[in-house]
Amino acid sequence: MGSPKLRFKDEDGKEFPEWVKRDLGNITDINPKNERLPEEFIYIDLESVKDGRLLNEHKIRLENAPSRAQRFLKKNDILFQTVRPYQKNNLFFTKDGIYVASTGYSQIRTKDNPRFIYQTLFTDRFVNNVMIRCTGTSFPAIDAGSLAEIKIYLPSLPEQTKIANFLSAIDDRITHINKKLDLLKTYKKGMMQKIFSQEIRFKDENGKEFSDWKMKKLG
Secondary structure, eight states: OOSOSSOOBOTTSOBOOOOEEEEHHHHEEESOOOOOOOSEEEEEOTTSEETTEEOOOEEEEGGGOOTTEEEEOOTTOEEEEOBSGGGOOOEEOOOOSOEEEETTEEEEEESSOHHHHHHHTTSHHHHHHHHHHOBOSSSOBOOHHHHHTOEEEEOOHHHHHHHHHHHHHHHHHHHHHHHHHHHHHHHHHHHHHHHHTTSSOOBOTTSOBOOOOOOOOOO
16 A cells, blocks of 8 residues: 555645655654653553543652653653553643653654654554554553554655644544533433432423332342
8 A cells, every 4th residue: 555545635736745654663753761750740541541532630749650650741742552552542642731651651752743643553554563563462562662663654744734634623523522421421420319319300291299219129
């Protein structure tokens, strides 16, 4: 595959150049050397991220931090889940503040369009190549060296930007819908507690109270 079936065009309506095949390690810096960790930071572990969303933020002091807290993050860094990577719980980091991630992630930094690289990590082609290189059965994992050897198809930087903007807009929409879904789930949970504790009672078609609830054995 030199180029995909669906292509964007440049501002003049012309085709962009063909995609080229490159090792991930040649276009990114995987697990860059970090400065000394700060005395206090927000820690991102493998339970903190799901479907590209940062769900939990735990502020801890360095003296209490687990040994896996080593990835000092900068904006536009990518966290790739290296343990059970088929779950695809990766993160594009855009937060302000001081954050450190677990070594359960590979930290990826690139001079290409980072959002394009991030989207590439979710493709079945890439994940299948990762799984081939994983070791372990219960907790399959890939090391940074093996990750760097995986080849990806890379378009020109302008086409990367167009693709990244398009897919990121869809991600933003998904995030917005997920937030509404989370609110509805919370609302339902609260209403269930009030209904089944009989704090809230429904009425019949004539606006009269239903009869009192009775206690019965489930059997």
